[in-house]
Amino acid sequence: MKPSKIILPIFLLLPLSVFAASGATDTHFNATFFAMVSMIVVLIAANGLLANVLLQLAFALREKKMKNPAKQNESNTAIKSILLFLIFLLPALNSFAQEAAADSTAAAPVSQMIGGIAKSDFYLLTGIAGFLFLVMLVLILLIRMMTRELRGVPFSTSLFPGLFKKNLIDSLNNSVSLEKEDTIVLDHDYDGIRELDNDLPPWWKWGFIFTIIVSVLYMGYYQFGGGPNQVDEYNASVAKAEAEQAKLLSKSGAKIDENNVQLITDPTELANAKALFANTCAACHGADGGGTVGPNLTDAYWLHGGSVKDVFKSIKYGWKDKGMPSWDKNLSAKQIQDLTGFIESLKGSKPASPKAPQGDLYKAEAAPAADSTAKS
């Protein structure tokens, strides 16, 4: 192992700073954001440095132990476990950061801010910084352990002498010490197996009682105390979502619907719609709109009307009895408008294997006046 390998962990952490950059694009300069990201970068650097020191110490320790074969096994396990720890920790951090990046872009429109940055970002950054700080503490602790080990000072007596007293675990569990085990061994011998009569660990006992109390309170609240049942929860979440959308709508102006849908002709919008068509419509209507499971969209015959309004409605609400799904919950009104425009643009194209016409002949002239104005 070369020391250069410690660059790897730092490299793995890089997406964190990428995330920081992507978060910053939408604002100009934000002092809080800058400060927090800088803090994180400093912490990463410090952790990288500490990790390096720790690795060097680990190698030094291993060399030392090599000369002392009696203890070789032990040190190998220690080094192995530290390396394993680093190996598992870093990719985890990495994916965590990536997820965080995805989340922050999704949550951006929610207008709850702290210090000029989105609340969720703030907590996320604080969380990352806190986590890095913890990692730093652990690294420092490990380095101290290592240096003591190198100096030959027994770990348990040197560091936190009170905390690592031999009977800490024993006193936590209220167990009789190993030396005095004879006093609590029971009379029985089952095929050589003896049993001790240690007390129940107090934290376990009180934990058990605590869960019972929590359970009683839980039942009391949800069963008899008017706590929400699952349908209440559902209704509340729907009401909240509707309120949020109404708020959004009041800001962005009227929503596109079947009464005000426009025929789009903009080439970039049509190109977007074409990609959308390939993903959502082509399976049933064919890649070129010639129809397979669903009807041909290129001819002049329509089952449910061929006007912009009609096509928009067909996509939005679907025709359940005919197997046309409603796309209202999956596509935005803008997307449906784009799709409608794209479908209208297919009119008269020559698909490879067109399906026979279905429905009635639709003539654009017969369309109501509202439609022709929409085209302008």
Place this chain on the structure above:
Amino acid sequence: MHHNDESKDKLTPLTTEAKLSSSVGPLDTFYYDNKIVVWFAYATAFWGIAGMLFGLWAALQLTFPSLSFNLAETTFGRIRPVHTNAVIFAFVGNGIFMGVYYSLQRLCKTRMYSDLLSKIHFWGWQSIIVLGAITLMLGYTSSKEYAELEWPIDVLITIVWVIFGWNMMGTIIKRRERHLYVAIWFYIATWVTVAMLHIVNSMELPYTWLNSYSAYAGVQDALVQWWYGHNAVAFFLTTPYLGLMYYFLPKAANRPVYSYRLSIIHFWALIFLYIWAGPHHLLYNALPDWAQNLGTVFSIMLIAPSWGGMLNGLLTLRGAWDRVREDPVLKFMVVAITAYGMATFEGPMLSLKSVNAISHFTDWTVAHVHVGALGWNGFLTFGILYWLIPRIFETKLYSKKLANVHFWIGTLGIVFYTVPMYIAGFMQASMLKQFTPEGQLKYQFLETVQQMKPFYFMRSVGGFLFLIGALIMCYNLLKTIKAGKAVEEEKAQALSLANQNVVVHGKDHWHRWIERRPMQMLFWSLIVVIIGGAVEFIPTFMVKSNVPTISSVKPYTPLELAGRDIYVREGCYTCHSQQVRPFRDEVARYGEYSKAGESVYDHPFQWGSKRTGPDLARVGGKYPDSWHFNHMFDPTSMSNGSVMPPYPWLFRRDVDATVMPAKIRAMQKLGVPYPAGYDQKAVDDMSKQAEKIAKNLAGDKLEVKPSREIVALIAYLQRLGTDIKVSENK
């Protein structure tokens, strides 16, 4: 003798003279039956490898669907149950019997009650496994998870289980040890509870020699099934293995069990509380809220009793941790117990409604069960095998180094299996729950499937590593066996009970009373495990308001029923749920949330537990018949990137009309309101409906004979969720 060697280096001899002083009369000489233990050990290793291979195969199919080879017998829907049943009942089952037959004889100081019963038990169980694997691959399934085997095999299981119990209780009764050790309490509770679970959940009405309908329907079937499913984990994968831990861990570590008091309280608390927790598998489903709440709180209360077992295991190792580093047996056991602790903490967390809303139906659950299955059951079995085989064959383990290699590969396998599944599960749930600011679903289901593929692959790598480890173990054990010679009849001596005086030193613990009375132990265990189920079942079955009826919900037409039986046969429930939970995203994606009254004629229920594909509760009418036709022939033609396998045989095979009258009669007996004498008209109705669908398909240039199975399946799919009319937002 071997086990005597061990007791030599026991702790300082304590008060053994107490026992000797009470002895009167000569020692009996008898022989332990090691042969049956070795048989079960071979079966454990063999079925372990087989079960893992099926698991790996199923896992790989999610990345490479073509590995189903377009054969009915080898599609995911059929081999996934083979995998789960093989691992639970063949691998762990034989592991239980191996450990019980070894430890019970020694803890009771007697040979097994009957060699004949031991042999019948062994061969009976192996034939159940073989028959089970064959029938599952042929499509004979009840579709109730971990209880998929059809009724004749259910009967066989009952018989063999009774033989096991008879042999076990017979051995206990003729014991030469006055008190029952904690391991035996767990064995007894396991036996009686599994018997109860199996019988109640397998209530079914046969309509052919290999087919049946569940006696329960809808909500009630779901409740019974998950009472069973949850407690199969509790009483097949947990309590017997805790019993094994209580024997093999102190033996391997040469340490006394940490706390007798802890054993008592965690044993009784565990078996009492476990039974109640089944409904946590149905949170946010169409199960009455009170039952869901019970499922949640009893899961929370389970943390401490579960951890009691872990603590008693880990603290038994006090003073032996230096050896844990060197002894592969102890290493395996420590990881097993730790995995048990992690899984039994995670379980209650997953029972919290807010966590369950995310985890349910995703791979998070799959990760959770594999911490238990690979870590707890797998590693404890490996540890026991490494300890047991050299002892019975009076030799040393062939290679300690290989055992260590196995340990590390296995551990890595667990990590590589579970971590991708945790990430995948969480990721899929987060994607599915996201809305755009305008209020549309941000991702289609298929988009989440695309995101899952790399994780599915990494999981297969983890499973592959675990399998490699197990193969290394088999090689190591084989070499060990070759080097030694089995002591099939192991000589032992003990005083008969009649010749032992009861000497009580000081105050006798109150619990000693029941430890002298195996039949009372059996009886009281049964009482304790009956309570939870009874409190949950009786109101759900008897009180009408728990399953409000919906007048528009009607029985399936004969063709739909035939299609439903195909749906069950193909194991569609292994990837598709039929249960829309009352969440904004699910209602937007699938339609109105499922109501209890909608599945009253579903024998068995098909709510499912995992969504590798989308929910189908309201798929009826969502697509045209021709969409389903094309999709079943080649799923990727309609859903680009789908991991569903094709089902070409449905287009070749005809629905067997001759059994239709029997099906209708069976349904009538179960209370489905077909008019009297309808069994005679059913076939007619069936062909009429089939012709209509075939004609409809012909309109889309899809030619198919009306008698084909695909037509029946389309009829069923198009019916799903259409009984209740939900107001559309027009």
